[in-house]
Amino acid sequence: MRLVKVDKEWQSEHEAYFKEWGSERMVPSSFNLVAQDTYDEYLSELEIRQHGIENWVPNSNYFLINDENRIVAMVNIRHRLNDYLHNIGGHIGYGVRPSERRKGYATLMLAKALKKCKELELKRVLITCDEDNIGSAKVILNNGGIEDEPFHDKDGRVIRRFWIEIKE
Ligand SMILES: CC(C)(COP(=O)(O)OP(=O)(O)OC[C@H]1O[C@@H](n2cnc3c(N)ncnc32)[C@H](O)[C@@H]1OP(=O)(O)O)[C@@H](O)C(=O)NCCC(=O)NCCS
DSSP states (O other), X not given: OEEEEXXXXXXXXXXXXXXXXXXXXXXXXXXXXXTOSXXXXXXXXXXXXXXXXXXXXXXXXXXXXXXTSOEEEEEEEESSOOHHIIIIIOSEEEEEOGGGTTSSHHHHHHHHHHHHHHHTTOSEEEEEEETTOHHHHHHHHHTTOXXXXXXXXXXSOEEEEEEEEOOO
16 A cells, blocks of 8 residues: 555546545545546646645645555645644545545555655644544544544534654
């Protein structure tokens, strides 16, 4: 299993992955293909966002690829926090394709993403999940997450917040 950067060579795989999510809200949103007419437009837009624009802080996007060259999951690493990320989004967002869940891939992918965070010279990262997202909380705890105070948004949603130290 390996992380690869988003690239034109993965277009058909990415499109199939996107389709598999159906009506479920796709996470991370940086991999959502709905807003652009073509894959090239998506890639151009992503390139701009990755450098940081408007509400987007600089960020990196990776596919988790299995030995059959199939995308099984996706991860978005935010290089720094803004107020929204500090309370709700955190440094790292991830999702696994529905047919590949509960096989340990999110846990593995987060471990690989933490190595990318080390390359970015981050000392510790914040990772969040909704209170009822038991799977995501376990993924974070499996990777050494230490729970901080939760955030309560204006609609009453409770967001659990965890820190993970990046090992030297
Ligand atoms: C949450 C999500 C990323 C988990 O991915 P995954 O690959 O299934 O996770 P893992 O297989 O690594 O599972 C980690 C642990 O959580 C448990 N788990 C996973 N999904 C679960 C669920 N829906 N309910 C209860 N436990 C769950 C696993 O059994 C495993 O437990 P263990 O560590 O005791 O063995 C995946 O369900 C997903 O993509 N959901 C939609 C997007 C999302 O919620 N992203 C996270 C946003 S914070």
